[in-house]
Amino acid sequence: MSESYWFRQRRYGLGAFPANWKGWAxxxxxxxxxxxxxxxxxxxTHDRHAHPLAAVGISIAMTIVFVYVCWIKTEGGWRWRWGDDDRR
Known part of the structure; x- marks a missing residue:
């Protein structure tokens, strides 16, 4: 079974972008x-109060999980890239 990647590495810089519908989804x-x-x-609301610190904590946790999944599902891994001349 071949591994299915959801993202491809960027040509310049660090990171990835969606490679198929799974990445976009x-x-x-x-x-x-x-x-x-x-x-x-x-x-x-009238029956409960806002919890801004919980919101910040949960958003940080969700973002860490999001970045981790993007990282493991990226073909070619993450590293700084210099375009077609990637030897710098």
Whole structure:
């Protein structure tokens, strides 16, 4: 079974971008979940109070997991790239 990568390395700089629908779906799920959790935790309704510190902690944890999954699902790994001349 071949390994399926969701992201490809960038040509310049550090990081990756989606290589197929799974990468785009993962980014979309992250944005929707993060937005939902932040809206729920920062809403000050009549039956509960807002929890901004919990929102910050959860957003940091979600972002760490997001970056880790992107890193392990990137073809070629992450490192600084200089374009086509990648020998610097």
């Amino acid at each position: 993962f980014i979309g799920a992250y944005v929707v979940l993060l937005t939902g959790v932040m809206s729920w935790l920062t809403a000050d």
